[in-house]
Structures are given as structure tokens and as C-alpha cells.
Amino acid sequence: MKTSNKIIDKFYSVIFIMVFIIIWQIAASKELINTFHFSSPLEIIQDLKLLFQTGEIWPHINATFGVSLIGLVYGTVSGVVIAFLFGNFKVLPKIFDPILVGLYGLPKLALGPLFIIWFGIGIQAKIFMSTIMVFFLVFFNAYAGFRDVDVDLINTLKIMGASKLQIILKVTLPSCVPWIAASLRAGAGSAVMGTIVGEYLGSNKGLGWMVQSAGGVYNITRVLSCIFILLFLMSLIDGMLKLMEKRILSWRQEN
Numbered sequence: 001m002k003t004s005n006k007i008i009d010k011f012y013s014v015i016f017i018m019v020f021i022i023i024w025q026i027a028a029s030k031e032l033i034n035t036f037h038f039s040s041p042l043e044i045i046q047d048l049k050l051l052f053q054t055g056e057i058w059p060h061i062n063a064t065f066g067v068s069l070i071g072l073v074y075g076t077v078s079g080v081v082i083a084f085l086f087g088n089f090k091v092l093p094k095i096f097d098p099i100l101v102g103l104y105g106l107p108k109l110a111l112g113p114l115f116i117i118w119f120g121i122g123i124q125a126k127i128f129m130s131t132i133m134v135f136f137l138v139f140f141n142a143y144a145g146f147r148d149v150d151v152d153l154i155n156t157l158k159i160m161g162a163s164k165l166q167i168i169l170k171v172t173l174p175s176c177v178p179w180i181a182a183s184l185r186a187g188a189g190s191a192v193m194g195t196i197v198g199e200y201l202g203s204n205k206g207l208g209w210m211v212q213s214a215g216g217v218y219n220i221t222r223v224l225s226c227i228f229i230l231l232f233l234m235s236l237i238d239g240m241l242k243l244m245e246k247r248i249l250s251w252r253q254e255n
Helices: 002-029 041-054 058-088 091-105 108-119 123-147 151-159 164-201 207-216 220-254
Strands: none
Touching (some): 041 220, 058 123, 058 164, 151 164, 164 220, 207 220
16 A cells, blocks of 8 residues: 555656646747746756766766765764764763754854865865764764663663673664665755855856856756756655665664
8 A cells, every 4th residue: 555655656657747837838939938047847857968968067076965965974973973972972962962963053054154264175174074063963863872872671681780981882873874875865955955056156167156157147947957966866766765775774674
């Protein structure tokens, strides 16, 4: 039943997209909309075909998602490590929790120019921006996981003579896995967003740079082509992370 419902939901999504594209193309063909501002599906398809046939797009895709992957890894690892320290050393949250909450509330996208000044327009600024975007998502989720650990179970294991390492490996970390897995899906999007912002502010390669360059000459077709490429790739990545999350959760239930 669940499988059939999912298929129906996907079918409705595809139908909606197709209807939207058809209406968009009809409106563009009959000049009901200004194609200078909105382009048209046929023009975008032709531009996408050109980008992939010439291979022009691949270095930019590699640049954007390469940096995003590094930022996702750095942000995830640092977020989990800091959350682990906060969960095991109670003095740390008392000192640093207000600071981290304050930093989390800052408009991180607005910090982009500052990172460009500090690190230049090279890859370092984009990695740092991507890492920061991921870190807070993973940290707060992982920290919530550490605080959600069954205290009674830990006390029982201590009475049974379990060591600190055994408790961490058998109870603490497994309890955080669902929280970390859930944050990865949002973290992947944030990693790409941070990279795009870095490319937009100062770069000579990447999808963000392509959007900025095309927008500067009012090439709305190229802008939308890059946006649709991002949408497709992010949907693909989200699907993979969703599948990984399901497998991790099923593994946790089995163990």
C-alpha cells in the first residue's frame, strides 16, 4: 500500500511539472510573458543541450560539488566532534552554548564577503563558507541526540561494569545516528548553498559564478539552465541521502 501511494505521489509530481512547463511554453510562444525576463522551456533545453554537448558545464559542476562535498565532510565531522564533547563534558555547554547560539543566529550568507577578504577568492573561502553552513545543522542535531540518550540504560551498564568506551560505542553513538543522518540531508543543501554564495561573491569557476556572470549580461536562459541543473543534482543527492538514512535507521533498529 505504501509503495503504491508513493508511486501515485510521484506521478502527480511529474504531471504537475509537465503541466507547468507546457503552460510556460504556450505563454512564451504567444508572447503572454516577456521571454527576456522569463525565457522559455525550449530555449532552456537548447541551452542545456549546448552546455553538455560542448562539455562547458562539467568543470563548473565539478568545482561546485567538489567544494560542497569537502564542506559537507568538514562540517559533519566537526559538528559531531563538538557535539560529542558538549555531551560528555557538561561544563562546555555552560560556557559556549550562548556563543554558539549567537553565532547560529547570525546571517551566515552575509558573512561571505568577510570570508572572501580573509581567504581571498580561492577555494579556501568557499570551503569555509560551506563548512560553516553545515556545521551548525549537524552540531545541534547531534547534540540533541547526545542529550536524548537513555540515562537509565547508561546507569544499568555502569552497574554491570561497562567501561566509558563501551558505553560510548554501544549506547551514545548509536542513539545519535538518526539525528546525524537526518541532518545530512539538510546539510547537503546547505553545503551547496554556501559554495554557491562563495562562488557568487568571488570566483572564476562554478555554477554560482555562471549564474552571476549570466545575470550580469541579462542572460536569463543561462541563469535558469544553471538553476535547473542545481535542482536536478540536488534532488538526486537528496534521494541518495534519503536511501542511506533509511538503511542506517533499519540497521539501528536491528541492532
